[in-house]
Amino acid sequence: xxxxxxxxxxxxxxxxxxxxxxxxxxxxxxxxxxxxxxxxxxxxxxxxxxxxxxxxxxxxxxxxxxxxxxxxxxxxxxxxxxxxxxxxxxxxxxxxxxxxxxxxxxxxxxxxxxxxxxxxxxxxxxxxxxxxxxxxxxxxxxxxxxxxxxxxxxxxxxxxxxxxxxxxxxxxxxxxxxxxxxxxxxxxxxxxxxxxxxxxxxxxxxxxxxxxxxxxxxxxxxxxxxxxxxxxxxxxxxxxxxxxxxxxxxxxxxxxxxxxxxxxxxxxxxxxxxxxxxxxxxxxxxxxxxxxxxxxxxxxxxxxxxxxxxxxxxxxxxxxxxxxxxxxxxxxxxxxxxxxxxxxxxxxxxxxxxxxxxxxxxxxxxxxxxxxxxxxxxxxxxxxxxxxxxxxxxxxxxxxxxxxxxxxxxxxxxxxxxxxxxxxxxxxxxxxxxxxxx
Amino acid sequence: xxxxxxxxxxxxxxxxxxxxxxxxxxxxxxxxxxxxxxxxxxxxxxxxxxxxxxxxxxxxxxxxxxxxxxxxxxxxxxxxxxxxxxxxxxxxxxxxxxxxxxxxxxxxxxxxxxxxxxxxxxxxxxxxxxxxxxxxxxxxxxxxxxxxxxxxxxxxxxxxxxxxxxxxxxxxxxxxxxxxxxxxxxxxxxxxxxxxxxxxxxxxxxxxxxxxxxxxxxxxxxxxxxxxxxxxxxxxxxxxxxxxxxxxxxxxxxxxxxxxxxxxxxxxxxxxxxxxxxxxxxxxxxxxxxxxxxxxxxxxxxxxxxxxxxxxxxxxxxxxxxxxxxxxxxxxxxxxxxxxxxxxxxxxxxxxxxxxxxxxxxxxxxxxxxxxxxxxxxxxxxxxxxxxxxxxxxxxxxxxxxxxxxxxxxxxxxxxxxxxxxxxxxxxxxxxxxxxxx
Numbered sequence: 001x002x003x004x005x006x007x008x009x010x011x012x013x014x015x016x017x018x019x020x021x022x023x024x025x026x027x028x029x030x031x032x033x034x035x036x037x038x039x040x041x042x043x044x045x046x047x048x049x050x051x052x053x054x055x056x057x058x059x060x061x062x063x064x065x066x067x068x069x070x071x072x073x074x075x076x077x078x079x080x081x082x083x084x085x086x087x088x089x090x091x092x093x094x095x096x097x098x099x100x101x102x103x104x105x106x107x108x109x110x111x112x113x114x115x116x117x118x119x120x121x122x123x124x125x126x127x128x129x130x131x132x133x134x135x136x137x138x139x140x141x142x143x144x145x146x147x148x149x150x151x152x153x154x155x156x157x158x159x160x161x162x163x164x165x166x167x168x169x170x171x172x173x174x175x176x177x178x179x180x181x182x183x184x185x186x187x188x189x190x191x192x193x194x195x196x197x198x199x200x201x202x203x204x205x206x207x208x209x210x211x212x213x214x215x216x217x218x219x220x221x222x223x224x225x226x227x228x229x230x231x232x233x234x235x236x237x238x239x240x241x242x243x244x245x246x247x248x249x250x251x252x253x254x255x256x257x258x259x260x261x262x263x264x265x266x267x268x269x270x271x272x273x274x275x276x277x278x279x280x281x282x283x284x285x286x287x288x289x290x291x292x293x294x295x296x297x298x299x300x301x302x303x304x305x306x307x308x309x310x311x312x313x314x315x316x317x318x319x320x321x322x323x324x325x326x327x328x329x330x331x332x333x334x335x336x337x338x339x340x341x342x343x344x345x346x347x348x349x350x351x352x353x354x355x356x357x358x359x360x361x362x363x364x365x366x367x368x369x370x371x372x373x374x375x376x377x378x379x380x381x382x383x384x385x386x387x388x389x390x391x392x393x394x395x396x397x398x399x400x401x402x403x404x405x406x407x408x409x410x411x412x413x414x415x416x417x418x419x420x421x422x423x424x425x426x427x428x429x430x431x432x433x434x435x436x437x438x
Numbered sequence: 439x440x441x442x443x444x445x446x447x448x449x450x451x452x453x454x455x456x457x458x459x460x461x462x463x464x465x466x467x468x469x470x471x472x473x474x475x476x477x478x479x480x481x482x483x484x485x486x487x488x489x490x491x492x493x494x495x496x497x498x499x500x501x502x503x504x505x506x507x508x509x510x511x512x513x514x515x516x517x518x519x520x521x522x523x524x525x526x527x528x529x530x531x532x533x534x535x536x537x538x539x540x541x542x543x544x545x546x547x548x549x550x551x552x553x554x555x556x557x558x559x560x561x562x563x564x565x566x567x568x569x570x571x572x573x574x575x576x577x578x579x580x581x582x583x584x585x586x587x588x589x590x591x592x593x594x595x596x597x598x599x600x601x602x603x604x605x606x607x608x609x610x611x612x613x614x615x616x617x618x619x620x621x622x623x624x625x626x627x628x629x630x631x632x633x634x635x636x637x638x639x640x641x642x643x644x645x646x647x648x649x650x651x652x653x654x655x656x657x658x659x660x661x662x663x664x665x666x667x668x669x670x671x672x673x674x675x676x677x678x679x680x681x682x683x684x685x686x687x688x689x690x691x692x693x694x695x696x697x698x699x700x701x702x703x704x705x706x707x708x709x710x711x712x713x714x715x716x717x718x719x720x721x722x723x724x725x726x727x728x729x730x731x732x733x734x735x736x737x738x739x740x741x742x743x744x745x746x747x748x749x750x751x752x753x754x755x756x757x758x759x760x761x762x763x764x765x766x767x768x769x770x771x772x773x774x775x776x777x778x779x780x781x782x783x784x785x786x787x788x789x790x791x792x793x794x795x796x797x798x799x800x801x802x803x804x805x806x807x808x809x810x811x812x813x814x815x816x817x818x819x820x821x822x823x824x825x826x827x828x829x830x831x832x833x834x835x836x837x838x839x840x841x842x843x844x845x846x847x848x849x850x851x852x853x854x855x856x857x858x859x860x861x862x863x864x865x866x867x868x869x870x871x872x873x874x875x876x
Binding site: 041042067068069070071072100101102103134135136311312315316318319321324325326328329331332333335336337340342344357360361362364365366384385386389390424425426427429430431433434435 | 479480505506507508509510536538539540541572573574749750753754756757759762763764766767769770771772773774775778780782795798799800802803804822823824827828862863864865867868869871872873
């Protein structure tokens with residue numbers, strides 16, 4: 001479960017909550033603009049949103065982590081260079097095209113940075129670029145430069161909600177999380193989970209704070225926090241070429257305890273990571289796996305990932321079917337392949353708090369079966385309905401609740417633990433990724 | 439492509455081919471029986487088929503390889519012990535229940551072997567048991583023992599087709615492949631691909647030959663051949679708890695060149711492996727990835743597996759969508775995580791023989807896009823159609839052709855190569871595994 005336990009009855013209720021949750025920390029402004037353009041590779045009209053997140057004054061205190069995909073997007077290549085810059089003044093984000101392995105991609109990204117910098121009276125190295133969208137297409141640089149003055153003119157303090165909306169592609173709803181600590185605040189936004197728009201690849205996360213934390217401390221913290229938040233989720237096991245998490249401090253609130261800050265940052269990032277899963281492609285159930293008493297932290301996390309990535313178990317969850325044989329299969333596959341010496345005789349498994357496996361054998365009966373079905377149904381975000389045209393789409397554009405399918409895996413053989421979040425595998429996922437032509 | 443390039447216009451044409459392909463080698467008989475029973479765990483009527491494959495005389499020359507899942511089924515545990523027996527006389531196979539982690543599973547499997555042995559006037563250690571079906575349920579031993587005399591009475595030479603039909607669960611059609619070499623023959627049958635019946639887990643393969651090959655040679659050969667056939671396929675990345683490949687020689691044809699035999703065995707196993715994929719859960723396109731000039735054989739095979747297991751690319755193939763960005767994502771994910779030092783600047787990618795990536799960037803244009811779509815459509819086994827009840831099922835029960843989606847990955851950086859086969863990810867897969875309750 002996230003740190004909250006929210007329920008929403010309507011999109012309007014969710015939007016009101018987002019607007020409040022998104023109150024910007026001191027020292028930041030955001031602006032967006034949406035415009036039409038014609039892609040070179042597929043000559044038909046398309047729409048792009050440019051989102052600008054600007055600091056009132058450039059800051060030396062920023063941190064970022066990027067995808068480990070061996071084909072990083074051009075903005076990721078540029079972003080890694082920016083980590084060496086003395087200060088950062090703004091982030092410029094576009095959706096629709098991810099600028100990955102396109103001819104001249106880095107040059108295109110640098111031109112957008114240079115023009116943004118000119119308008120903000122900064123240097124190009126003070127601008128962090130991000131792109132999300134179709135892999136392989138090139139950025140429409142001229143159209144973007146034409147639109148940029150409208151973005152800088154739109155810059156405003158208040159809520160981060162316009163930016164949270166501007167970076168999305170086909171996300172069902174924007175994602176914002178905040179925490180307050182020691183007189184300051186931390187506000188984060190995220191888009192995506194896997195590849196939400198057909199042909200798209202990206203998760204983008206931006207976290208802003210007014211709390212002063214030195215650059216080196218901020219960077220070490222972000223690495224630790226990402227490892228226990230975004231690095232523990234998987235919607236579909238595909239790793240984006242554009243994944244980026246950036247953290248910027250305006251430094252306007254000083255004297256905040258660093259441990260308290262890191263705890264608050266962890267809460268914001270874990271809640272955002274869970275939001276990303278809950279709004280993942282076709283996700284109708286969030287699956288939360290807690291692996292305990294594992295020999296190593298790596299085994300704990302990898303075993304959790306193996307469970308939330310096992311397609312047959314994901315399908316069973318989608319059907320509210322407590323097919324625990326598939327769960328045991330997934331554990332046995334991972335341990336057999338990656339930790340073959342593990343003694344599994346001590347394994348205890350629960351689903352929804354109900355013991356289903358111990359002492360080397362299943363512990364099942366018809367009453368437990370009914371309780372397991374009830375647990376799965378209680379965690380369902382919405383019921384699937386077959387549309388007339390055969391294309392399955394989600395009937396909601398807000399998260400009705402924050403409940404999960406709760407799985408506990410006690411290996412009984414060591415000190416390590418991990419919590420991993422994933423989603424089920426549904427007709428809505430296949431429709432989003434197979435039924436539409438790119 | 440398999441060693442054949444068959445097309446079938448109807449189920450009748452396919453059945454006629456199967457009956458001929460299934461001519462039993464000298465020294466073998468097969469029999470089956472189907473009966474009703476009531477499972478303990480879900481007290482409603484179910485059906486089971488018992489299949490017996492018997493040698494006219496027990497043979498010392500047999501080999502078997504089993505699943506590496508850390509929760510092997512009871513028949514796999516018993517089967518590993520059988521490898522130490524002096525000779526083998528028969529294989530007894532049941533479907534419907536896989537006998538995995540059920541209380542008393544090994545004892546149940548041994549009782550079925552003992553009764554089969556009594557009827558055949560053999561010892562229990564001369565019987566290899568196999569089970570496929572629901573994970574977690576226990577075998578209905580009494581009902582099986584009651585049915586066994588009917589199986590032994592049904593034993594007949596001729597075609598292996600009854601056994602190929604007897605071991606299936608919800609496979610769309612039986613799978614048989616043969617090769618002749620030096621006056622003898624090799625005939626193999628297979629069931630499954632991933633978990634074909636809801637709640638089921640298994641791939642079972644039995645290969646029979648009348649060609650005399652000594653036990654130690656046979657076992658070494660089987661390990662080599664399985665590594666380049668069944669171990670290079672993946673329908674859904676889930677590893678069964680029951681996977682078994684068994685090879686039995688009746689020894690009636692001697693003097694056959696061992697290298698020629700191994701080549702013929704390789705052809706039979708590769709063709710059967712491809713049949714398993716083609717009849718895999720919801721598979722509408724077989725995807726064949728040839729990885730070339732890789733640094734190591736492990737990287738070549740694992741990279742091929744990463745491509746055929748990447749859900750977003752699998753969905754794109756299902757939609758006849760040449761979304762090559764998702765293909766590059768899958769390669770980048772695997773190399774970034776498992777071979778981060780690899781120089782990808784020499785990567786050349788083709789799809790259907792059409793170059794799509796080289797020199798570090800995509801090589802795309804609208805004409806190529808049309809040709810790529812045509813290649814994908816040409817490899818489609820059947821078109822998906824939305825049924826009124828929302829449950830997608832295959833409209834065919836025979837393989838109309840043997841064409842594949844052909845992907846070539848030239849890493850340009852080493853001596854190793856591998857060919858990996860997989861399938862697309864479709865509404866039919868989700869329907870089979872989520873829409874039916876177990």
